[in-house]
Amino acid sequence: MQSGRGSNKRPGSGSEIPPSEAVVVLRSVRSAVGGILDFECVSANLYAERWLGREDHPLVRQRLSDEAPWVAECGLFAVCVRVAVRREPEVTRLARHSPVGTVWLQARVSPWEDGVVLFLEDLTERMAAEEALRRDHDLLHAVIESATDAIYVKDLDGRYVLINPATARAFNRNPKDILGRTDVELLGPDAAAATLAHDRAVDASGQTATYEDPEGGPGTDCIWQTTKGVLCRGDGTHYALFGISRDVTARRRLELEREEEARFQERFIGVLGHDLGNPLAAVRLSAAALLARDTLTPDVRRVVERIDGSAGRMARLVRQLLDFTRARMAGGIPLRPREVSLEEVCRRIISELEPVHPQHGICLEVQGESSGVWDEERLGQVLSNLVGNALQHSPEGTQVRVRLAAFDSHFQRLEVHNGGPPIPDSLRPRLFAPFHRAPHEPGQPKPQHHGLGLGLYIVSQIVTAHGGWVDVASSLDAGTCFSVTLPRVARPPPGVR
Secondary structure (H helix, E strand, O other), X not given: OOOOOOOOEOOOOOOEOOOOEEEEEEEEXXXXXXXXXXXXXXXXXXXXXXXXXXXXXXXXXXXXXHHOOHXXXXXXXXXXXXXXXXXXXXXXXXXXXXXXXXXXXXXXXXXXXXXXXXXXXXXXXXXXXXXXXXXXXXXXXXXXXXXXXXXXXXXXOOOEEEEOHHHHHHHOOOHHHOXXXXXXXXXXXXXXXHHHHHHHHHXXXXXXXXXXEOOOOOOOOOXXXXXXXXXXXXXXXXXXXXXXXXXXHHXXXXXXXXXXXXXXXXXHHHHHHHHHHHHHHHHHHHHHHHHOOOOOOHXXXXXXXXXXXXXXXXXXXXXXXXXXXXXXXXXXXXOOOEEEEHHHHXXXXXXXXXXXXXXXXXXXXXXXXXXXXXXXXXXXXXXHHHHHHHHHOOOOOOEEEEEEEOOOOOEEEEEEEEOOOOOOHHHHHHXXXXXXXXXXXXXXXXXXXXXXXXXXXXXXHHHHHOOOEEEEEEEOOOEEEEEEEEEOEOXXXXXXX
């Protein structure tokens, strides 16, 4: 056999060796009594020179123990001796310590004449990858085993092939009684029908899906939120289904209780508002009858006017409660559309609000046509709430501007603008929410009367019932502007009349 650094052929064959494999042919160096003392290099390829030799001279004709003392420390020398003596090949993995860390090698040693042929392959990267994979597998296994959600895998026949302890607890069975069995065997055909339907749908679509129902997970008597998906081979074919099921029974029961409580509260508010209407009407009629008398003394008249004013505010609150109940429980605020002049509605509302707010002015600007088919009373509520809200948040001595604009024959626009501090960004998402009131602004006078926080909510509901929408813009320089856009003819959403 030829010796030299460039040999890249496997001894005894004409095949090329792997490019990362070191090959060295070693001849036994024996003692006077025939024992193997060392090995002398007969031939070595480039990788063998790099791993076993030195840079200052070739490896060929050098002693193995002199050139690579580490072969004795890691046990490789003993393997070579054993193969040379027994004449039987061996394959072993071994590790050597180097300045850059532990190096893992796979040694394949074959007998050759009076010596051995040594094949060395660097397994360091492979061993590191295997260790990382093993570590990841152990970590994932620990997470699955510790999870409180039921995690499982089924084959395409529906048999459970992997489960975690939470799955066994859901079935209330020993794991060995679940593995290899189907939901029909474990639960019965009727109880397993829903989860089997989910399995078929996920397998057919190939898409991960989430279900929430009392029969879509492992076990019974629970409401499960289950995510299911397919496991695929490299060619895209399905070979199994996975599932992750969470018991949401307590959460769903709490949600149902809260929904029932909310419905009860809304019904209570509706009944309360309706039943308060009649006594308040009687109070207002009585106050009006007293105020019509000329014999009242000034002090008594002031008392009666105060009673009438308070009853009027209570009546407005009751109307808001009734509107809230209709919007939430009756499918929306009912409308009675007819031909209406929005300009006349604006002038009427402004004339009612100006005497109550003498410290502010209200300016009305009309551009183009302002007539349409709307509910006049409901639009009066919209204007009253928006203009009243603007007056309440305007600095003293400033004007509130109301503008009517007809951009085309199909839509009417109403804008209510006021100066003052802008609406905080944190409040905008809840601006039209029921029972929401803006906090008092520093430096601004406190409002005389606090409402229920239903004004803007009812505005949005009335506008929506007409088929329109509400926008708001607010900044420090431009002030705050509420814009209402209405179709020229009210188009109530389905269910709203």
